[in-house]
Amino acid sequence: MFQVRIHGRGGQGVVTAAEMLSIAAFDEGRHAQAFPSFGSERTGAPVVAFCRIADKEIRLREPIMAPDAIIIQDPTLLHQVDVFAGLKKDGYILINTTKTFEQLGLGDFVRDWHPERLCTVAATDLSIKHVGRPVPNVPLLGGFAAVSGIIKLESVAMAIRDKFSGKIAEGNIAAATEAYDIVVAEMKEALTHA
Amino acid sequence: MLKQCEGSHAVAEAVALCRPEVICAYPISPQTHIVEGIGEMVKEGSLKDCEFINVESEFAAMSVAIGSSAAGARTYTATASQGLLYMVEAVYNASGLGLPIVMTVANRAIGAPINIWNDHSDSLSQRDCGWVQLFAETNQEALDLHIQAFKLAEEISLPVMVCMDGFILTHAYERVDMPTQEQVDAFLPPYEPRQVLDVNEPVSIGAMVGPEAFMEVRYLAHAKQMQALERIPQLAAEFKSVFGRDSGGLIRTYRTEDAETIVIAMGSVLGTIKDTVDEMRDAGHKIGVLGITSFRPFPLLEVAVALKHCKRFVVLEKSLAVGIGGIVATNVRMAVTGMGLKGYTVVAGLGGRAITMKSLTGLFEKAGRDELDLVNFLDLDWKVVNKQLEREREKRRTGPAAEAMLRDVGAVAARNY
Numbered sequence: 001m002f003q004v005r006i007h008g009r010g011g012q013g014v015v016t017a018a019e020m021l022s023i024a025a026f027d028e029g030r031h032a033q034a035f036p037s038f039g040s041e042r043t044g045a046p047v048v049a050f051c052r053i054a055d056k057e058i059r060l061r062e063p064i065m066a067p068d069a070i071i072i073q074d075p076t077l078l079h080q081v082d083v084f085a086g087l088k089k090d091g092y093i094l095i096n097t098t099k100t101f102e103q104l105g106l107g108d109f110v111r112d113w114h115p116e117r118l119c120t121v122a123a124t125d126l127s128i129k130h131v132g133r134p135v136p137n138v139p140l141l142g143g144f145a146a147v148s149g150i151i152k153l154e155s156v157a158m159a160i161r162d163k164f165s166g167k168i169a170e171g172n173i174a175a176a177t178e179a180y181d182i183v184v185a186e187m188k189e190a191l192t193h194a
Numbered sequence: 195m196l197k198q199c200e201g202s203h204a205v206a207e208a209v210a211l212c213r214p215e216v217i218c219a220y221p222i223s224p225q226t227h228i229v230e231g232i233g234e235m236v237k238e239g240s241l242k243d244c245e246f247i248n249v250e251s252e253f254a255a256m257s258v259a260i261g262s263s264a265a266g267a268r269t270y271t272a273t274a275s276q277g278l279l280y281m282v283e284a285v286y287n288a289s290g291l292g293l294p295i296v297m298t299v300a301n302r303a304i305g306a307p308i309n310i311w312n313d314h315s316d317s318l319s320q321r322d323c324g325w326v327q328l329f330a331e332t333n334q335e336a337l338d339l340h341i342q343a344f345k346l347a348e349e350i351s352l353p354v355m356v357c358m359d360g361f362i363l364t365h366a367y368e369r370v371d372m373p374t375q376e377q378v379d380a381f382l383p384p385y386e387p388r389q390v391l392d393v394n395e396p397v398s399i400g401a402m403v404g405p406e407a408f409m410e411v412r413y414l415a416h417a418k419q420m421q422a423l424e425r426i427p428q429l430a431a432e433f434k435s436v437f438g439r440d441s442g443g444l445i446r447t448y449r450t451e452d453a454e455t456i457v458i459a460m461g462s463v464l465g466t467i468k469d470t471v472d473e474m475r476d477a478g479h480k481i482g483v484l485g486i487t488s489f490r491p492f493p494l495l496e497v498a499v500a501l502k503h504c505k506r507f508v509v510l511e512k513s514l515a516v517g518i519g520g521i522v523a524t525n526v527r528m529a530v531t532g533m534g535l536k537g538y539t540v541v542a543g544l545g546g547r548a549i550t551m552k553s554l555t556g557l558f559e560k561a562g563r564d565e566l567d568l569v570n571f572l573d574l575d576w577k578v579v580n581k582q583l584e585r586e587r588e589k590r591r592t593g594p595a596a597e598a599m600l601r602d603v604g605a606v607a608a609r610n611y
Contacts, residue, residue: 019200022367026198034367059465061362062550 001054002150003064006137007083008073011043013137016163017071018049020141023162024155025053033058046081053150067091069148073123073136075104090114092148094183096123096136115190119147121179130175131168142176146183153180195372201333201363204370205298205356206231208337210241211378212296212344214270215385216262218247220255224274224310226300226364232270252277256284256295263293264399266390268344271295274360275302278316282323289324289415291400292388294347296340297325300360301461301512303545307596311546312360313512314461317489318521324415326354326422327490328442329460333363334370335487338441341373342429344382349425350418351388357489359462361546373437381436419491426488444493446485447500449475453482454505455562458497458526460486463510463542463549470554479562486522497529506536508561510554510572512543519569536564542572578602 004021008014015036022034030053037048050064069092070083077083087093090113095101097120101110110118121143123136130139138160145153153176160172206228209217217236219229233248235241245262249255255271263269273281278299288295299317303309317327328343330336336358343354358364389399403411423444430443440446448468450456457467464485474481484500484507486493501507507530509523518524520539527537538561543549553573560566582599585592592598 019367023198026196026369031369032198032367035362036365058368060469060551061462061466063548065550 001052001058001060002069002148003067004051004053004069004071004144004148005064005067006049006051006071006073007077007081008047008137009043009077010045010047012047012073013135014047014073015049017073017137017141018051020138020156020159020163021051021144021151022053023159024141024145024151025051027155027158028151030055031058037063046077069093069144069150071140071144072096073140075099078104078106084109090117092117092144093119094140094144094147095120096140098122098125115193116187117147118190119143119183119186121182121186123175123179126175126179127172130178131171138172139175139179142179143183145176146180147187153177156180195374196369197372198367198369200227201336201358201366201368202227202300203231204333204337204372205340205358205364206235207372208340209270209296209298210235210244211373211375212270212341212382213268213378213384214241214244215267216245216247216259216269217271218249218255218258218262218269219271220249220252220273220277224277224300224302224360226272226274226298226360228272228298228300228364252281253284256281256288256297259295259297260284260288260291260293263288263295263387264291264389264391266385266387266392268348268385269293269295270297272298272300274300275304275310275316278320279304282320285320285323285325287400288353290411292351292415292418293353294344294351294385294387295353296343296347297353297355298336298340299355299357300364301357302360307545309545312362313544313546314357315513315544317355317357318513320355321490321521324352324419325490326352326419326488328354328356328426328488329486330356330358330363331446331462331464331485331487333358333366333368334439335441336363337370337372338433338437338439339487341378341382342426342433342442344385346422346425346429348385348387350421352415352418352422357461362462371437371439377436381433423488423491423493426491442487444486444488445496445500446487448483448485450482450484450500450504452480452503454480455558456482456484456501456504456507457510457558457561458484458486458507458522459510460489460522461512463512466549466551467510467554470551470558473551474555474558479558481558481562489522489525492525492529494529497526498533501526501530501533501535504535506538506561506564508538508540508558508566510540510542510549510557512541514541514544538566539569540566540572541570547573575603 022032025032123139523539
């Protein structure tokens with residue numbers, strides 16, 4: 001079973017991202033379970049959502065405390081919430097930022113990590129560019145398809161069409177695709193330097 | 195057809211497939227996406243011959259449900275938590291009058307303190323209201339139970355509550371197999387009311403009954419629940435023949451053959467318990483699970499048979515009977531009267547406290563060594579409790595307890611992981 005925890009703020013589509021990730025996995029014939037952390041959602045407040053992906057029925061209902069991967073939709077959370085709590089050693093980390101892990105002050109934390117599992121993408125910028133709104137959740141899913149390899153970019157596109165239609169769907173698909181390409185390039189770069 | 199969707203939307207679609215004629219709901223919290231989804235279907239015209247009535251409170255919701263059901267319409271509503279408590283007077287009337295309303299309760303805690311999260315306090319507070327209460331383990335089962343609920347309710351002329359864990363199921367996206375209209379039509383015949391308000395054949399419903407017949411009319415409600423006890427397993431079998439899967443029934447056992455310890459629970463926590471039991475089985479523990487689907491009527495005989503060969507049982511329940519311990523546990527104890535079993539009550543997951551495999555493993559290992567108390571509280575922070583008790587011993591004007599205990603916990607914002 002592969003477990004993902006998504007951290008963001010109210011209004012960034014955190015819960016929708018987990019739901020879409022589960023739809024993408026379902027479209028590939030797998031079992032998936034997505035659920036929010038059930039707070040009193042307010043715009044700007046820290047929000048957490050979870051997604052489990054497996055090849056058999058998922059019965060477990062506890063929150064994800066030892067994730068295989070973390071998606072951080074808002075890097076300002078790094079100073080507010082213990083976003084890495086329980087993350088498995090060498091887990092995947094994808095952050096919505098224009099900075100590097102070093103610049104974010106995470107250099108020591110991930111010192112001996114697999115470098116190609118640590119990726120950043122400026123998802124808010126991509127979302128503004130392709131959709132006209134600062135909602136980073138969907139481009140991050142494109143980036144996550146690349147870094148984790150757990151779902152295909154085509155499945156993310158299918159999930160986008162499940163949730164959105166028309167121009168918004170197409171814009172989000174373009175943003176997710178660009179994020180995917182950026183992360184693939186980053187991973188190559190990381191492996192070259194490793 | 196297989197689809198990946200939210201629990202609430204799965205239930206909304208299932209209810210629509212049952213061809214309801216009146217849906218009445220109070221749309222404000224505590225409410226789920228279920229009635230929102232059905233409201234959309236009525237508005238866009240995909241759910242035909244159905245009137246959606248937006249009412250001003252939960253009390254009005256159940257009152258309208260009583261009226262429309264008495265007029266012969268297949269009637270549905272949904273609520274939770276405080277909303278259920280607000281409609282209680284009408285809830286009792288619906289069952290007392292024998293009206294087959296189906297209602298989803300998206301289980302949540304009851305305040306005070308204010309809390310929007312999941313436990314079973316709301317439904318279980320209504321255990322004696324005369325409604326059938328069925329508890330769903332998964333979103334698939336929640337969906338399926340609604341289809342069975344209309345058939346059961348209308349056959350025996352009693353209202354049915356389908357209980358599904360608020361948030362944990364209602365807000366979870368998972369795979370469900372959505373039946374076709376043809377399948378549901380093959381299983382669920384049109385509603386043929388036993389009593390109906392009809393201007394052409396006037397009757398009165400809801401007569402005052404004095405001591406001369408009150409007990410007899412009340413006993414009838416009990417007799418109907420005993421009929422439900424027989425019909426529920428039959429309906430599950432009929433359901434399987436049409437839809438091809440096991441859903442509903444009175445109880446369900448898991449790895450109980452040769453089990454020395456049997457864990458009993460209701461609702462979605464059964465999944466986490468089963469995963470825990472699988473791990474413990476691998477480590478050599480003889481442990482199994484008994485899930486109770488039908489809480490009302492309570493399957494005394496079936497529970498006794500399921501526990502016949504074990505040494506001890508642990509009832510893990512998301513409810514607290516303040517002043518005695520467990521609600522489900524008290525019912526289970528009645529079922530095993532005279533069997534000489536050791537039994538433990540574990541109150542867990544109140545107000546959305548996460549129930550984890552780690553805590554369950556420790557708990558069940560302790561149970562296996564018979565080191566549990568009669569009544570236990572899973573993951574209760576005794577430090578916080580004792581600190582407040584100590585304050586109250588030392589000082590008269592200690593102020594509001596919840597606020598003080600939140601300060602002790604150091605909570606900035608509510609969280610559940």
